[in-house]
Amino acid sequence: MDGDIFENLRMELRRGSLIVAVLAALRVERYGYALRKTLADGGLDIEENTLYPLLRRLESQGLLTSLWREENKRNKRFYCLSVEGEVILQQLLGEWRTIDAALARISTTTTASTEHD
Amino acid sequence: MDLLDRYIKAVKSYLPKAQQDDIIRELAANIQAQMDDRATELGRPLTDAEQEAILQSHGHPMLVAGRYQTAWGTLVFGRQLIGATLFPFYVKVLWFTLELSLITHVIVIVALFFGGNPTTFGGVMTEIVFQITIQFVVITGIFAAMEQYLPTMTWNAQRPPTLTQAFPKVRQSTRLESVAQIIVLAILAVWLRFIFDRPEVLLGPAAATYRLGPIWYDVALPTVLIVVVSIMQGAINLIRPDWVQLRQTVRVATDIGSLGIMVYLLRATGWIVLAHPTDTSTALGPINHYIAYGLWIAVLSTLVIIAVDSWRWLRSWQGSSAQS
Secondary structure, three states, X not given: XXXXXXXXXXXXXXXXXXXXXXXXXXXXXXXXXXXXXXXXXXXXXXXXXXXXXXXXXXXXXXXXXXXXXXXXXXXXXXXXXXHHHHHHHHHHHHHHHHHHHHHHHHHHHHHHHHHHO | OOXXXXXXXXXXXXXXXXXXXXXXXXXXXXXXXXXXXXXXXXXXXXXXXXXXXXXXXXXXXXXXXXXXXOOOOOEEEOEEEEOOOOHHHHHHHHHHHHHHHHHHHHHHHHHHHHOOOOOOHHHHHHHHHHHHHHHHHHHHHHHHHHHHHHXXXXXXXXXXXXXXXXXXXXXXXXXXXXXXXXXXXXXXXXXXXXXXXXXXXXXXXXXXXXXXXXXXXXXXXXHHHHHHHHHHHHHHHHHOOOOHHHHHHHHHHHHHHHHHHHHHHHOOOOOEEEOXXXXXXXXXXXXXXXXXXXXXXXXXXXXXXXXXHHHHHHHHXXXXXXXX
């Protein structure tokens, strides 16, 4: 039961973070599978069935641009952060830092008051 | 055709037509890159088993395609009954049966009116609401059961790339089947006409004491109409056996029409009545009791048939979409 609750909360926490990670990783042009490897190498595993549709969704929102190009004699769809995507990414990273700092403060305060009691 | 092509074709068959080509082109390129990457690691081409393992890691084609669907929504009653993958199919089947129910009811009402047995607005609404409620419950139940089964589904790489992973394929009817259908239904139509004209043939010696209740004559015309529509469908499929969608659509429509007739029949209390009102009979009560039981069993069986035929209709629709 506790495991289920943790897993659900962990998934919720990851969902938003993944989008920030994808946008950040696409400052450099990449195709789907290469992006998945980059994220995995960076410690963020993401399923293909989640990542590939997510890329299309972000593109339809105007945050990414894409083009078909040949690489190693194979045609691949390369994605890249758009100008609008860069603006949104900066805002999201700012929000991320705010949340991170707030969490650190709340966590420190709570720990200190628990020890004081 | 290699495994990747077959897998991609299977995914394609579950995707909305407008996006099919673009999505599968990209998906194929990504999976191919993953296979190339693995082959480079191993320093040799991948075996079929290794290719299949990569494809299986992506999941069942229906699940993969479901992730690309526009978020239509989900059905939640406390917990999620039908997820985003199946929801578009669920809505499609519900709408289809709802539309057919309404069309069939209109036909039945018109037939009853011209048969000299107009029905009340309240009566019609009660029947429609009753049928729609039952259809909603049955169809929702089937899809909720499928939702539980969906994550355990694996792609069968040995099968051809059709939509047969979950349910048997809707096949074309042979001309012999169409001929048999026309003959059997024609005999049934003649027999029905004969029975309604001379019920004593059905009742035998009991005709001296009993006769058919008036409600049977109310449903005579709609019943014959359903038989005639089925004969026409058989005749068309005799010429065009490849028109699987027509066959499945007519089947679901006639199933729903039959259900409507049965529900209408259930409104009666005396399906068999005394030939002479002044007579008495201790057997009359039990006879009508057993007929009521029989009608309820028929209603439940027809609901199952509607569910199965609706699925087949959906499959025939998907099949034609995948071929085009």
